[in-house]
Amino acid sequence: MDMISELPDCILHSILSFLPAQDAARTSVLSSRWRHLWEEAPLRLDDESLCGKEQLVSRIFYAHRGPIENFRLVCYTRATIDGFVESAVKRGIRELTLLGYGRYSFELPPSLLPCNSLHQLSLRLGEFPQALHSLFPNLKELRLSCVKLHNDLLHILLSTCGSLDTLHLIDCLNPSVVSISSTSLRKFALKSSSWVNELIIKDTPNLESFKLDVYSPENTGVKVLDAPKLQFLGFLCLNFNALQLGENFYDLQETPSFHVKATPCRLKILSYVKTLAIKITPTLDKTTPPDILRCFPFLENLFIMKEERIDSGYYPRWDEQCSLSFLNHLKTVNMRGFYGDWSDVELLRYLVLHGKVLKKVTLRCVVSVCQKFVVTMRRQVSFEERESSDLELLFYQDAQNVDQFSPWKEVVIR
Numbered sequence: 001m002d003m004i005s006e007l008p009d010c011i012l013h014s015i016l017s018f019l020p021a022q023d024a025a026r027t028s029v030l031s032s033r034w035r036h037l038w039e040e041a042p043l044r045l046d047d048e049s050l051c052g053k054e055q056l057v058s059r060i061f062y063a064h065r066g067p068i069e070n071f072r073l074v075c076y077t078r079a080t081i082d083g084f085v086e087s088a089v090k091r092g093i094r095e096l097t098l099l100g101y102g103r104y105s106f107e108l109p110p111s112l113l114p115c116n117s118l119h120q121l122s123l124r125l126g127e128f129p130q131a132l133h134s135l136f137p138n139l140k141e142l143r144l145s146c147v148k149l150h151n152d153l154l155h156i157l158l159s160t161c162g163s164l165d166t167l168h169l170i171d172c173l174n175p176s177v178v179s180i181s182s183t184s185l186r187k188f189a190l191k192s193s194s195w196v197n198e199l200i201i202k203d204t205p206n207l208e209s210f211k212l213d214v215y216s217p218e219n220t221g222v223k224v225l226d227a228p229k230l231q232f233l234g235f236l237c238l239n240f241n242a243l244q245l246g247e248n249f250y251d252l253q254e255t256p257s258f259h260v261k262a263t264p265c266r267l268k269i270l271s272y273v274k275t276l277a278i279k280i281t282p283t284l285d286k287t288t289p290p291d292i293l294r295c296f297p298f299l300e301n302l303f304i305m306k307e308e309r310i311d312s313g314y315y316p317r318w319d320e321q322c323s324l325s326f327l328n329h330l331k332t333v334n335m336r337g338f339y340g341d342w343s344d345v346e347l348l349r350y351l352v353l354h355g356k357v358l359k360k361v362t363l364r365c366v367v368s369v370c371q372k373f374v375v376t377m378r379r380q381v382s383f384e385e386r387e388s389s390d391l392e393l394l395f396y397q398d399a400q401n402v403d404q405f406s407p408w409k410e411v412v413i414r
Contacts, residue, residue: 062087067092068088068094069094070094070096071093071095071097072096073096073099074101078106081109082109085098085109086109089112089117089118092117093115093117093118094118094119094120095119096118096120096121096122097121097122097123098122098124098126099124100126101125105126106125106127107126107128108123108126108127108129113134113135113136114135115136116137116138117138118136118138119138119139119140120140121139121141121142122142122144122145123143123144123145123147124145124146125147127147127148128147134160135157135161136160136161136164137161137163138163139161139163139164140163140165140166141166142157142164142166142167142168143168144169144170144172145170145171146170146171147169147173149169149175150175154179154180158180158181158185161184163184165185165186166185166186166187167182167187167189168191169190169192170189170191171191171192171194172192174192174194176197177197178196178198179199180200180201180204181202181204182203183204184206185207186206186208187208188201188204188207188210188211189212190211190214191211191213191214192213194215195215195216196214196220197219197220197221198221199214199221199223200225201224201225202225202226204227205226205228205229206229207227208230208231208232209230210224210227210230211232212234212236213235214237221240221242221243221244222236222242222243223242223243224244225246230273231272232276232277233275233276233277234275234276236277237278237279245270245295246295270297272298273298273299274298274299275299275300275302275303276296276299276302277305278292278303278304279306280305290324293324293326294324294325296326298326298329301332301334302332302333302334303333303334303335304333304336305336305337306335306336306337306338306339307337324354327351327354327355327358329357330351330355330357330358331358331359331360332358332359332360332362333351333355333358333362335361335363336398337364337366337398338363338365339365339366340365340373340376340377348361349380349381349382352381352385352386352387352391353382353385355386355387355388355391356388357388358386358388358390358391359388359390360394361391361392361393361394362394362396363393363394363396364396364397364398365397366398368397369396374395377395378393
């Protein structure tokens with residue numbers, strides 16, 4: 001007998017649990033020692049890798065007798081879904097992904113809703129039953145993509161899933177008002193292609209990350225009322241209909257020149273924010289970006305997205321700004337949509353000359369990057385007079401390494 005075969009069953013089960021299900025099943029032919037091991041090892045079954053092989057998926061699934069660690073199912077018929085899910089619940093499913101495809105949608109089987117073992121659930125094109133009471137008592141991560149959210153669903157989910165740590169809503173059909181309130185939630189992401197009139201974050205004492213990208217931001221009001229541990233916030237579109245950060249209120253459509261009184265009391269809710277991502281548009285009032293940045297006195301990482309060129313008459317005169325307090329802490333800047341025009345240079349020069357501990361500025365350029373362009377930019381932003389001697393200034397074509405800039409890479413359901 002080889003050395004691996006002499007290992008205890010519990011170790012071999014652990015090894016097999018990391019193999020694709022079909023490969024784990026093949027180990028049964030190695031010897032009598034291995035014949036039944038895979039049947040009792042935790043199962044990780046991804047039927048998308050077995051596309052079009054429904055019978056094989058069923059044979060592997062029902063031949064296996066052990067617990068189910070992870071099951072990913074591209075949905076077929078209602079009867080097939082119900083059968084798989086009911087069996088998975090009985091065998092202690094921990095991570096479940098159900099994917100509708102095309103125009104096909106499905107309703108969650110009732111047997112799944114009270115499942116105690118489920119820790120992670122991802123749905124694409126699924127629907128929740130209308131009559132709901134209690135849901136997923138031990139669920140920690142919920143990712144919904146292209147799911148219809150009726151008015152009470154979010155409230156029921158957040159109030160009954162007492163262990164929920166992460167909630168991602170991606171291109172869902174949302175109610176007009178999305179209100180998030182949870183004592184356990186640490187990460188929330190909303191990426192919406194439908195209208196959201198108002199988004200409210202309140203009573204979220206443990207929220208650390210809030211990622212946001214909404215359709216038609218000029219018609220959306222955003223309120224972050226109570227998130228004292230918030231560390232990541234963005235993208236803030238600076239053309240939101242209205243923006244409330246703690247006690248700081250901006251009516252960006254009516255009075256975009258509102259100035260923030262940066263007292264310690266008013267900034268308390270935002271003092272934990274270390275990473276901020278903002279979108280800058282040509283319609284902004286000149287005072288808006290500096291006023292927003294004043295709300296984040298301990299900012300360490302700043303992401304800036306420009307969607308098009310901004311005329312110099314509308315862009316802030318950064319050289320007229322007094323040194324903002326976040327410049328004492330800012331370490332990295334990532335800017336996408338860099339043209340090298342007057343407005344870009346003014347902002348970059350301001351950061352270079354005042355960023356006391358700034359380590360790296362990464363510029364993802366819309367224009368062609370050549371040695372002459374880099375030399376010109378370094379001269380125009382007064383790089384040799386930089387405040388931080390450790391500062392690096394990096395230039396890339398916009399198509400290069402874009403995923404490193406996007407905060408949405410981790411929330412897409414595939």
